[in-house]
Amino acid sequence: MAKVFVIAEHRDGRLKKATFELLGASAAAGNETHAILLGEGVAGLATELGHNGAQTVHVVENAALKFYTSEAYSKVIVEILKKHTPDVVLASHTPTGRDLMPCVAARMNVGLASDCTQLAFEGAKIKVRRPVYSGKATAEVEFLASGPQMATVRPNALGVPKADSARIASVVAETGNFAGLLTQVTDVVKGSSARPDVTEASIVVSGGRSMKSAENFKILEELADILGAAVGASRAAVDSGYRPHRDQVGQTGKVVSPLLYIACGISGAIQHLAGMRTSKTIVAINQDPDAPIFQVADYGVVADLFAVVPALKDEFKKLKDH
Numbered sequence: 001m002a003k004v005f006v007i008a009e010h011r012d013g014r015l016k017k018a019t020f021e022l023l024g025a026s027a028a029a030g031n032e033t034h035a036i037l038l039g040e041g042v043a044g045l046a047t048e049l050g051h052n053g054a055q056t057v058h059v060v061e062n063a064a065l066k067f068y069t070s071e072a073y074s075k076v077i078v079e080i081l082k083k084h085t086p087d088v089v090l091a092s093h094t095p096t097g098r099d100l101m102p103c104v105a106a107r108m109n110v111g112l113a114s115d116c117t118q119l120a121f122e123g124a125k126i127k128v129r130r131p132v133y134s135g136k137a138t139a140e141v142e143f144l145a146s147g148p149q150m151a152t153v154r155p156n157a158l159g160v161p162k163a164d165s166a167r168i169a170s171v172v173a174e175t176g177n178f179a180g181l182l183t184q185v186t187d188v189v190k191g192s193s194a195r196p197d198v199t200e201a202s203i204v205v206s207g208g209r210s211m212k213s214a215e216n217f218k219i220l221e222e223l224a225d226i227l228g229a230a231v232g233a234s235r236a237a238v239d240s241g242y243r244p245h246r247d248q249v250g251q252t253g254k255v256v257s258p259l260l261y262i263a264c265g266i267s268g269a270i271q272h273l274a275g276m277r278t279s280k281t282i283v284a285i286n287q288d289p290d291a292p293i294f295q296v297a298d299y300g301v302v303a304d305l306f307a308v309v310p311a312l313k314d315e316f317k318k319l320k321d322h
């Protein structure tokens with residue numbers, strides 16, 4: 001059994017599903033499972049962390065933690081880790097986790113396995129698997145040095161456990177030392193999109209160069225809105241100015257692992273596959289039957305996307321309406 005600390009992530013008063021995946025995996029393996037919850041006015045979220053597998057929630061509330069900064073968050077987390085000496089520290093491989101965990105690992109002077117897609121507990125040790133060479137191979141990583149074993153895990157890689165409202169976590173109010181911080185975020189200006197970010201969505205509908213214009217992405221947005229999906233894009237679409245870079249999926253964009261990835265008019269270049277090949281189910285719509293995307297697709301439609309996407313939208317709408 002390992003003593004596992006999970007860094008809880010939340011935004012706008014809601015915990016991220018990816019945090020529940022980590023708690024669930026640890027709890028299911030019979031570990032002593034803790035969560036670290038930082039922010040301002042967030043203590044109420046401890047209940048939900050308990051329902052999802054945390055036995056103990058370590059809470060630090062402070063105005064300096066209202067908005068995420070790697071400096072303040074890593075400083076407080078390291079204080080908690082040094083005090084409680086866990087065997088394992090896990091965070092989600094979200095934009096925040098990617099920024100935070102290297103700082104935490106460096107401050108702890110230990111290694112970090114990032115962007116893991118598999119996680120196994122063996123006593124107090126973990127073994128993780130992470131894609132390398134743009135997803136062409138997978139490396140199995142074990143930790144040899146002493147000190148907490150740290151990993152970030154790709155969202156949707158482990159699956160969300162069933163919450164149990166009978167599970168109640170004990171809450172420990174921790175204190176942090178905020179003296180001498182050099183950075184402070186005073187405000188966050190949000191983008192206008194109401195759609196989820198590609199890294200967090202369960203479904204991603206992506207378009208490529210073949211969309212031909214930014215306006216044509218409207219058909220993908222309509223399909224995405226019916227499915228509650230995010231809209232992604234290939235680099236060719238982003239370079240052509242059809243979508244902002246934040247939507248780019250791939251080696252030089254974001255890595256996604258949704259339950260369903262619908263690639264519309266995307267050829268399937270290796271750099272694009274590096275960002276989406278671990279998706280649970282891949283649907284490809286492409287006119288070219290020899291397009292490489294079909295080699296990774298679970299379902300393929302050889303057809304004109306401008307005919308297929310609106311038809312799909314209509315069918316999903318009918319299903320939803322009934």
Ligand SMILES: Cc1cc2nc3c(=O)[nH]c(=O)nc-3n(C[C@H](O)[C@H](O)[C@H](O)COP(=O)(O)OP(=O)(O)OC[C@H]3O[C@@H](n4cnc5c(N)ncnc54)[C@H](O)[C@@H]3O)c2cc1C
Pocket residue numbers: 207208209210233234235236237248249250251252253254264265266267268269270271272275285286287288291303304305306
């Ligand atoms: C260092 C480096 C990093 C890179 N990083 C990334 C990255 O992060 N993400 C990324 O995506 N790419 C990346 N690329 C670029 C990558 O190599 C490809 O050029 C790019 O992915 C191609 O985008 P695409 O599939 O949209 O366009 P194309 O390769 O032009 O493919 C368009 C596809 O649409 C199909 N098509 C055309 N019209 C229709 C239609 N009406 N209906 C259905 N299908 C149609 C065609 O058959 C074709 O397969 C990178 C390249 C390099 C060198």
